[in-house]
Amino acid sequence: MIQQFNSTNFYSICDELAERDADLARIIKNHGYPPMWSRPNSFESLVHIILEQQVSLASALSALNKLRERIQEITPARVLLLTNEELKACYFSRQKTAYVRYLAEAILSGQIDLQKFETMPDDAIRAALVALKGIGNWTVDVYLMFVLQRADIFPVGDLAAVNAFKRLKGLAPATTREELVDIATLWQPYRTVATMLLWHYYLSAPKK
Structure with a gap:
């Protein structure tokens, strides 16, 4: 349950x-x-959590807002249209640029289905997400807690x-x-x- x-x-x-x-x-x-604390179950929320890895919450939010300013709606397809230089201008590091691209590609290919996660057990979600480069246990923990509101x-x-x-x-x-x-x-x-x-x-x- x-x-x-x-x-x-x-x-x-x-x-x-x-x-x-x-x-x-x-x-x-x-x-x-x-x-x-809660966030919607969206690509944008996962991008936000990736940006929060090992930096201050303020600098992560600043990068997220810069990205939103550039593409309006943060979707996998729109992010993949940006060049590395354009993402760098949004304060994305080289590593986080790569991580967000991997995530966008995984969602567009159907490898990751955020809506399906809503009815899946925690361990299955963790296994699916940590298979992606750049997503470790901390990122999954925050996603489970803030987005899916898993209690334990x-x-x-x-x-x-x-x-x-x-x-x-x-x-x-x-x-x-x-x-x-x-x-x-x-x-x-x-x-x-x-x-x-x-x-x-x-x-x-x-x-x-």
Whole structure:
């Protein structure tokens, strides 16, 4: 069964997590509920996530907006009409230009069907996407969380979530990914919403 969250159950899931974990309860008490971050299931959303790999959210958005300004609607066919120089002018690195082209070609050829993903299990979606050059587990995690609103994803490759987790729980900086994944089992089957609480904490709480 596919576990999802939506605007009708998001706050009740936050409350359930707060009952189970006093640290998450403290986030809600001090900073309120997190935003329910979401994006449409589109090529543009995946391009946006690729642009966010290893750069600031602001610079990724700047590149996305520059691309939209140039081609109006961000579709696979329109992106493939652009030259590498034109994409460079939209602040795309050489690598990300290649990654977005691979994705556009995969969608146009039917190798990737975003609409079909809506009824597929998480593992099958992950297998289909990581087969594409330039798409790794972090990109898939964000797609599953923000776009398909799958409820039980913990993005262990996300630095902001990991740093917030360690700070919130008073964990040693050397705590391994495996240890974090193990602790996060407490939040199943709602690890996505727990992660949104961590991001909310990361963005709201002053760094000491």
